[in-house]
Amino acid sequence: MHDNDAVTLASQLCSRLCHDLLSPVGALTNGLELLADEEDPEMRQRCFELLEQSAKTSANKLKFFRLAFGAAGGFGEKVGIEEPKAVIEALAEDAKRVEVNWALAVDALPKPAVKVLLNFAHMALEALVRGGTLDIGAERRDGASEIVVRATGPKIAFDATVGNALEGTLPEDGLSGRTAPAHMLALLAEQVGGNLQFQQSDEALVLGAMLPEG
Template sequence: MTETRFADMAPEQLAALLCARLCHDLVSPVAALGAALSVLDDEDAADMRDDALELVRESSRQAQAKLEFARLAFGAGGSAPGVIDSLELKRLASGLFATVKPELVWKVDAPALEKSVARLLLNLCILGIESAPRGGTVTVEATESAGGSRLRIIAEGPKAKIDPKHAAALEGIKPEDGFDGRSIQPYYAGLIAHGAGGRATATATEDRVEFVALAAPAAAAA
């Protein structure tokens, strides 16, 4: 791996890679919708109609949950400027976790988070989910004080781990073979932390990955 500063990536490259990531995440539920609709259009598949309708409902729920989550995690969702209520963050996270194997354990003490910190929290949730592909739990914590915000996400479960390249990308280190649609997301999370006057790190032990991010108070970060 080669060292690079967060500011070294061209904006158009970052945008293109994040778009690739978003499209990848939405392909599955959208494709499932198309398959279900094809069954409903087939008069010879009347016996599969109930299953197809259930697939439409489930795929629609998944697509909506992922889009709502991505709107804030990657975009400019919510009021700007301002803070995001923790109940709204929990709703978005719960919707996303309903589509994956690990269970969400929500332990956010802060009643609300500044928008960039909220975006960082959601991106760390994505990393927590990907670190526990066989299930388990992802515990989400967030506290605020006069010194700023502290986020901690702990992924625990069978074979929980993180790709070393993704852990490095979280700290702004470019992989030797360049970024792709998967490694760009931890890089983006680290970029948010960096822009908020802090940093994000990942530590892995057996069946456990812990993400910690610190952000300066909004006035100090600005």
């Protein structure tokens, strides 16, 4: 990747982070303003509940970005599977109307695989605009991490440009805050000699990855 491309990718990932945090952080600000003017005990309690939920959502998103985009400092070359699992379950709880099923045959994953797992899960959650089921599987086979994430629901919303980014066919002017995570995954897969795949229908989205280790 050229230096200019790297800077553009970093800028778009930062834009995505800011976009995703704007809503819960804005809700915190609004809640504090309401609380300052509210005297009714019942309404004040409601404000506290809204503040608590907004703070929880903000923390969940920051935990996601730390592992999904960041260097994941504090971890070794591998990350225990419970870390990304807890993050995904928290995001699914925030999304509501989503049931998560797990098929994990590993205790830990290399950092690139963790990034793929988290971003796949995030893409799948965003695709479930009317709720549904999220099935997540990870295993190690023949020296490679294999990851499969499937979203099933009454309506699947998946941007074709995100799919292009996963396949490495994104046009030069197609990098945006929406496509940057998928583009990052494509670069990670290329670096380790792996591959990414996706299949989409009206009621299902399947995301798969094979990432050699070492």
